[in-house]
Amino acid sequence: xxxxxxxxxxxxxxxxxxxxxxxxxxxxxxxxxxxxxxxxxxxxxxxxxxxxxxxxxxxxxxxxxxxxxxxxxxxxxxxxxxxxxxxxxxxxxxxxxxxxxxxxxxxxxxxxxxxxxxxxxxxxxxxxxxxxxxxxxxxxxxxxxxxxxxxxxxxxxxxxxxxxxxxxxxxxxxxxxxxxxxxxxxxxxxxxxxxxxxxxxx
Amino acid sequence: xxxxxxxxxxxxxxxxxxxxxxxxxxxxxxxxxxxxxxxxxxxxxxxxxxxxxxxxxxxxxxxxxxxxxxxxxxxxxxxxxxxxxxxxxxxxxxxxxxxxxxxxxxxxxxxxxxxxxxxxxxxxxxxxxxxxxxxxxxxxxxxxxxxxxxxxxxxxxxxxxxxxxxxxxxxxxxxxxxxxxxxxxxxxxxxxxxxxxxxxxxxxxxxxxxxxxxxxxxxxxxxxx
Numbered sequence: 001x002x003x004x005x006x007x008x009x010x011x012x013x014x015x016x017x018x019x020x021x022x023x024x025x026x027x028x029x030x031x032x033x034x035x036x037x038x039x040x041x042x043x044x045x046x047x048x049x050x051x052x053x054x055x056x057x058x059x060x061x062x063x064x065x066x067x068x069x070x071x072x073x074x075x076x077x078x079x080x081x082x083x084x085x086x087x088x089x090x091x092x093x094x095x096x097x098x099x100x101x102x103x104x105x106x107x108x109x110x111x112x113x114x115x116x117x118x119x120x121x122x123x124x125x126x127x128x129x130x131x132x133x134x135x136x137x138x139x140x141x142x143x144x145x146x147x148x149x150x151x152x153x154x155x156x157x158x159x160x161x162x163x164x165x166x167x168x169x170x171x172x173x174x175x176x177x178x179x180x181x182x183x184x185x186x187x188x189x190x191x192x193x194x195x196x197x198x199x200x201x202x
Numbered sequence: 203x204x205x206x207x208x209x210x211x212x213x214x215x216x217x218x219x220x221x222x223x224x225x226x227x228x229x230x231x232x233x234x235x236x237x238x239x240x241x242x243x244x245x246x247x248x249x250x251x252x253x254x255x256x257x258x259x260x261x262x263x264x265x266x267x268x269x270x271x272x273x274x275x276x277x278x279x280x281x282x283x284x285x286x287x288x289x290x291x292x293x294x295x296x297x298x299x300x301x302x303x304x305x306x307x308x309x310x311x312x313x314x315x316x317x318x319x320x321x322x323x324x325x326x327x328x329x330x331x332x333x334x335x336x337x338x339x340x341x342x343x344x345x346x347x348x349x350x351x352x353x354x355x356x357x358x359x360x361x362x363x364x365x366x367x368x369x370x371x372x373x374x375x376x377x378x379x380x381x382x383x384x385x386x387x388x389x390x391x392x393x394x395x396x397x398x399x400x401x402x403x404x405x406x407x408x409x410x411x412x413x414x415x416x417x418x419x420x421x422x423x424x425x426x427x
Contacts, residue, residue, distance in 0.1 A: 033294040036317045126259050155300075159261055159336075176299070183295030 022065050023058075026167045028072040030175030032079045035086045035186045042202055043090040045100035045142075047110045048077055057116040062123070068167075070118065072174055080111060083182045087189065097144050106202060107147060108140040114151070118170065121160050128157045129166075131173040133181065139195060148194035154181035229391035229411045233419050239375065239382035242426040247328035248282040249274065249424060250289045251371075254334035255299040262334055266369070266413060270333060273417030279425045284325055293321055310379040327376050329424055333416075335369030335387075337409045346397045357397035365408040366390040369416055373423060383423055387416040 055073035058066055085091045094100045100108045112135065119130035133154045139147040156176030158169050190196055243249070251271045253262030267286050275283040290297045296318055303309040309330070313319050346359030371385045391406025 031291075033291040035295050036293065036321060037295070038317065128259065128261070157261065159263060161263075179294075179298055180300055183298040183301050186295055187301060 023069050026070045026170050028075040028171055028174045032082045035083055037186055039089050041089045042106045044088040045092045045094045045105040045108045046084050047094050047108055055113050059118045079178050083186055087186055101142050105142050110138045112136045127160045129169040129173040130157045131177040133177050147198050148192050150192050156180055229389055229406045229408050231389040231411050231415050233415050234386045237383045241382050241424055243328050243424055248284050248326045249329045250284040250327055251331045252286055254332055260336045269413040270417045274421050279421055306374055306379045306381050330374040332372045333369055337367040339363055339365050356399040357401050359397050361395040364392050367409050367412040385419050387412045
């Protein structure tokens with residue numbers, strides 16, 4: 001009986017090894033400075049849904065097997081946590097719309113990732129790793145009605161280097177893309193026509 | 203055989219290889235300077251060297267920018283250099299690849315933002331040096347094969363390649379919002395990798411030479427000499 005159990009355990013472990021050996025996990029980590037911009041005189045609640053918090057992207061090989069699992073949810077949360085207090089006079093981070101309503105905010109900001117793309121030098125034949133991310137930025141009233149809904153894209157690249165791992169290069173390219181998002185979001189926020197109209201009313 | 207003779211022969215071979223590496227891995231560097239305005243800097247003013255990263259197929263490596271900055275901050279007529287990353291982080295989000303000023307008129311517009319002007323003032327920036335370029339490796343030829351056996355291991359073969367570095371540096375005067383000059387550095391060199399039991403890399407220090415020559419020229423330019 002014991003022999004049979006250890007056989008099963010061994011086969012399970014081998015199967016687990018085979019299932020995991022193909023995917024390289026990359027957890028995006030980086031530093032995001034606070035923007036040097038003028039604050040807008042509004043009270044905003046920031047709401048991250050679970051999809052954004054857990055966001056990960058799977059890159060496949062040309063033969064269709066999983067190659068990289070890029071987890072960037074936590075770094076997106078960290079980035080928005082860093083930029084929103086520099087953009088708005090008062091900011092609160094909430095888990096539900098109700099929380100925002102109770103707080104009496106002027107608006108709720110709810111970002112979402114729509115698309116994530118990765119370009120590897122082995123496939124593009126360029127000497128750079130590239131990351132491209134498409135976002136859907138949503139600004140809602142405290143009651144949950146839409147004020148503005150716009151698309152923002154960000155791009156980051158990093159050159160291939162002799163002593164850098166592929167995982168490290170992907171991380172660097174993603175961090176550049178996140179910084180690109182932070183810069184374009186913070187500088188273009190008040191240029192979105194619906195946002196501009198809403199700001200004028202405040 | 204006399205062991206001393208073997209030792210002497212070995213030492214002779216090493217010396218020969220060192221001499222060979224000196225001869226074969228040399229680099230040729232050309233520096234062109236184009237001055238458009240008067241320059242000069244006082245003791246309390248600083249310079250920041252930044253890499254251009256707008257091109258789609260390459261980007262100026264931060265290691266090269268760091269090398270140029272370090273060399274400008276040392277030796278005779280050393281300048282006060284602000285490290286690139288420190289400056290970009292402090293100025294965030296105004297000097298990111300997508301938002302950085304491409305022309306001096308853009309810099310003038312950027313300086314109308316109080317937060318930008320204040321930060322520039324805190325750093326005491328007098329000149330911004332924009333460096334744009336990369337090192338390309340071409341003409342890779344030859345092959346080396348290595349084997350491991352019960353009697354030992356060894357490699358045999360020959361490889362060679364050429365490196366070509368081309369960097370442009372544009373110097374902006376933050377006081378007058380003008381481009382006061384451009385310096386171009388072009389360096390190239392052939393590297394060799396012969397392998398006779400052990401591989402002996404004879405590497406041409408192309409990018410290092412480009413960095414050194416560009417930094418010297420920039421230092422002289424900014425000081426007005």
